[in-house]
Amino acid sequence: MSVLMISILLALAGAVLFTLIGLVSGTDETAIMVPFTLLVILLGAPPEAVFSFFMAAVLSKHLTHAIPTALMGVPGDTTAVPLIDHASALRRLGLPHVALRKMLSGGLIGAFIALPTAVLFGQFLGQFADFFKASSGLIFTLAAILIAYFSKGKWVSVLMIIPFAFFIKSIGTYSFSLTEKNLSISFFLGIAIGPMFSDILISLSSSARKSLVRSQAKEYHLAPENKSWKGFFPNPFRVLTARQTAHTAATSFVSSLTFAFSPVGMTSLMGEIVSSRNKGVYKKSTSSLATMNGVTESTYIAETVIPLLAFGIPLSPVALGPASPLFNAPPVFTSDPVNNLHNMLTPWDFFLYGLIGLLIATVIAYPFAMNYARTATVFVMKHISQEAIVGMFIGLVCLLAFHEAQLVGVMLTLIMATVGGLLNRVLGVSSGVQFMVFYGSTYMMAKLLGA
Amino acid sequence: MKTEAVVREKTASSTSQEYIEILGDTVVPSRLLLSVIISIVASLGCYFLGKAIFPAIASEKMVPSYSLLLGIGGSLVALVINARFFTPSRVLTEAETSSEGFEEILLDLQADPKEEYDLIKNDPVTRKEVEELGILETIKRSGGK
Numbered sequence: 001m002s003v004l005m006i007s008i009l010l011a012l013a014g015a016v017l018f019t020l021i022g023l024v025s026g027t028d029e030t031a032i033m034v035p036f037t038l039l040v041i042l043l044g045a046p047p048e049a050v051f052s053f054f055m056a057a058v059l060s061k062h063l064t065h066a067i068p069t070a071l072m073g074v075p076g077d078t079t080a081v082p083l084i085d086h087a088s089a090l091r092r093l094g095l096p097h098v099a100l101r102k103m104l105s106g107g108l109i110g111a112f113i114a115l116p117t118a119v120l121f122g123q124f125l126g127q128f129a130d131f132f133k134a135s136s137g138l139i140f141t142l143a144a145i146l147i148a149y150f151s152k153g154k155w156v157s158v159l160m161i162i163p164f165a166f167f168i169k170s171i172g173t174y175s176f177s178l179t180e181k182n183l184s185i186s187f188f189l190g191i192a193i194g195p196m197f198s199d200i201l202i203s204l205s206s207s208a209r210k211s212l213v214r215s216q217a218k219e220y221h222l223a224p225e226n227k228s229w230k231g232f233f234p235n236p237f238r239v240l241t242a243r244q245t246a247h248t249a250a251t252s253f254v255s256s257l258t259f260a261f262s263p264v265g266m267t268s269l270m271g272e273i274v275s276s277r278n279k280g281v282y283k284k285s286t287s288s289l290a291t292m293n294g295v296t297e298s299t300y301i302a303e304t305v306i307p308l309l310a311f312g313i314p315l316s317p318v319a320l321g322p323a324s325p326l327f328n329a330p331p332v333f334t335s336d337p338v339n340n341l342h343n344m345l346t347p348w349d350f351f352l353y354g355l356i357g358l359l360i361a362t363v364i365a366y367p368f369a370m371n372y373a374r375t376a377t378v379f380v381m382k383h384i385s386q387e388a389i390v391g392m393f394i395g396l397v398c399l400l401a402f403h404e405a406q407l408v409g410v411m412l413t414l415i416m417a418t419v420g421g422l423l424n425r426v427l428g429v430s431s432g433v434q435f436m437v438f439y440g441s442t443y444m445m446a447k448l449l450g451a
Numbered sequence: 452m453k454t455e456a457v458v459r460e461k462t463a464s465s466t467s468q469e470y471i472e473i474l475g476d477t478v479v480p481s482r483l484l485l486s487v488i489i490s491i492v493a494s495l496g497c498y499f500l501g502k503a504i505f506p507a508i509a510s511e512k513m514v515p516s517y518s519l520l521l522g523i524g525g526s527l528v529a530l531v532i533n534a535r536f537f538t539p540s541r542v543l544t545e546a547e548t549s550s551e552g553f554e555e556i557l558l559d560l561q562a563d564p565k566e567e568y569d570l571i572k573n574d575p576v577t578r579k580e581v582e583e584l585g586i587l588e589t590i591k592r593s594g595g596k
Binding site for chain 2: 196199215220283396403
């Protein structure tokens, strides 16, 4: 099979899979993207196809996670949190379908603007790549401090950087002595599922569980069906007004260039800017939703493409989280020394295979979300329990960790998930900080302890 | 229009059932544990099975990949089994379009219904959009006094 065919097939698989996953509200991108992307890489897919898969997955998930956000007022995932207020306003006015359509159309426009912008900008930044690669340890350390300060934990996150690095190096060294391998997938998975895992642990602890106990099952209020367009594939440019299209395009373009900031932060910022330029509840909400969903999409794509194309080391929140396997998935990809998509794909490849991913996601997720949003939501809510979903992820993670280093890998993942998860849940040290510390730990310990 | 409590827990002691909130949704602790165990057993079980049978039928370098694939298959089977065994404990309520009037909601959102109507009325693009949605009249009633 040719590389092109494999890319198309994998993009299809990614689009279908993540269209369905997006329907499950509250799913954390890192916990979901990392295991599946790792699987595709470890199964031996060519780098082009891995990239197509990833792009299709990201866009599909972002399109369909607008469904729980608009129809139930529950954030589809962390990036959807800033959209909740506007979506709820429209939902209460009986217009959830309008919210959904505006979000979907904005997301599509954002994605197709971000890809070429990111490829061009990444190429431009590529001339500084040597400097970045040579001083990557220092950059990661500084970035860890910066991200830590801006995370929920603020000072405690900054304070935990060095001890956490010491902890990572310690368990890494011990695992190395047992397996002769420098483990990294197990570390990643542990950090990724930390929040989910710590919830499970807390629920098992008779002293701590009080905070999670609920006497009633969670209630969801679903808006009624309301379809008001003809055909199967509504034109996104007709769904948005010309002004909304312009706003979405401009904010998506700008946010494609800011690859070092958090997607959620950029989304809130751009949403505020557009919101302030519109008057009236209806116009404010619809314009902001289109823009914000466009911006989440463009930051996601740009934060993946720019560091990959320019440096080959993960230097953005998305590259550290959901996209981390594209940088580092030993033995296939490594980021130290750089041997990943950065060396394997040309800028033209990035554009072409990224476009394949985006187009396939558009063909699958967009009409699906436009036409079957409600039916699909009801199916998931009625038939797929949270127990089954959480179970599947823990199962997948154990499988991957075992695949990397047998029982040692599983042990490492679980202890990492425990420590990382509790740091995250209790102290507010975000996964981004933890990933950064993981990357910078070798440098920090070498400088501090001469290790 | 109201169908309350579509999905209900079928436990013997449905009144005193304790739930735990995980990743923003409620689960029954014992079921979650069972679900995790079933899933781990299924995915790792299939992985070992692959390690055992594939060397006989596939080339050596593909064995790890195929075994991994079989493991994923196992975890998907576990998902289906768990979804059948453990029905969701969510309560799904189909809300009516709006039990409260347009006007009250706008006021609650700290907006002035009249101003809202004027803004939409005086902007041809938005006006057309709202007309196509068939809610212009509603907005007019709430703010066009």
